[in-house]
Amino acid sequence: MIVKQGGDSVDVVIGTVKGDLHSIGKDLVRIMLEANGFGVLDLGVDVSAGQFAQAVREHSPLIVGLSAFITSARRLLPGMIGEIRAAGSSGMKVLVGGAAVNGAVASEVGADGFSPEAVSTARLVRGIVNAVRR
Template identity: 45%
Template sequence: MAINDIFQAVLTFDEAKVKELTQAEVDAGSDIDSVLNDGLISAMDEVGAKFSAGELFVPEMLMAAQAMKGGLEILKPLLGSGATESKGTVVIGTVKGDLHDIGKNLVSMMMEGAGFNVVDLGVDVDAEKFVQAAKDNNAAVVALSALLTTTMPAMEATVNAIKEAGISAKTIIGGAPVTQAFADQINADGYSDDAPSAVELARKLMAA
């Protein structure tokens, strides 16, 4: 019941309530996996479904992600202690020369909401930094964002650098000017056009 209240609080973008209810579950010794999966993650899945159905838009998705993050911050210390298993590591960043980060942050938050360990490298990230971070963190997925047509070549350079370094992580790309055709052209492993479908893509690639 209380876990369903967490789910509802995320869907009503009530960060204070999400934090309060999550803390109460932790204090009561509830199963952390259940708080995470049935409360926070399933709420973000619902948000993703509503976004795809055109019932919610980017501002609401950001608010829900922010609320979910409030709960996640409380669970994080417990998650790292082996109380529950991470679903894999995603290294994410906006490529070199590009400073746009709103979409990237949204993808990052949804990935966290889905239970992945997310290493966010920020903006203006060069290929070497992606390669190093993928190695250091044993990444399952490397996610690249670009909002400028002029920085799309940096995506190609990064995908190539990752493959040349022999890193097995799957590369996924996105951002307003990016398309599936471009992903195919540069041999990226996947493309998606919004944050919820980026989560689905990461899940699919990790399962493969």
């Protein structure tokens, strides 16, 4: 499932990582980002590193958001983040969220940030986008 919402540009690419079929948290984040005016490309659930990387190459987002609800999905994050970073620009940020991650895990896996829920994710994204566009 690929859902493009918002303006013409893609500010954020989001998806739930490979092996994880949970979507409610990711969907809430998408809704909050759209409500705040961001262009969001939602890749759905069970998304591979290659699918994320392809979306990054095609849309050049400012931010990629990875959702991991289960521990086995969390274990994939370092490799996925490496592949995503290789496909994107040096200024692109990778954020993680979901029940299987926290701030410490985000740091361990090489993410640029973590948010525990949808409202704070929208604030975090707004801060990153404002800093990039200054």
